[in-house]
Amino acid sequence: MDPIPSRPAYKxxxxxxxxxxxxxxxxxxxxxxxxxxxxxxxxxLSERLTDAIGDPRSTLQSLLHAPVIAQGPGxxxxxxxxxxx
Numbered sequence: 001m002d003p004i005p006s007r008p009a010y011k012x013x014x015x016x017x018x019x020x021x022x023x024x025x026x027x028x029x030x031x032x033x034x035x036x037x038x039x040x041x042x043x044x045l046s047e048r049l050t051d052a053i054g055d056p057r058s059t060l061q062s063l064l065h066a067p068v069i070a071q072g073p074g075x076x077x078x079x080x081x082x083x084x085x
Contacts, residue, residue, distance in 0.1 A: 004032065009042075017042035 007020035019035040037045065 012036075015039060 002022045002024065004020040004022055009017055009019040012018055017037045017039060021033055021035055022029055023031045023033060
């Protein structure tokens with residue numbers, strides 16, 4: 001099972017989160033389908049993935065040397081640095 005890079009996850013009309021995926025067997029593609037998650041399941045998956053890869057806010061803060069506030073999955077707000085005179 002692999003995510004399809006060209007097709008982002010999205011919410012359907014019922015509010016479920018749909019993640020397009022490729023199914024493979026013995027390394028060969030067998031089908032395209034979607035993983036369907038309730039919003040609470042998607043939130044739990046997001047939290048667990050964030051825990052597994054570490055806190056992305058810390059990485060961004062060290063790279064940008066600016067205050068970074070993560071607003072939600074996939075959204076990051078970076079404070080604007082003052083212009084030097």
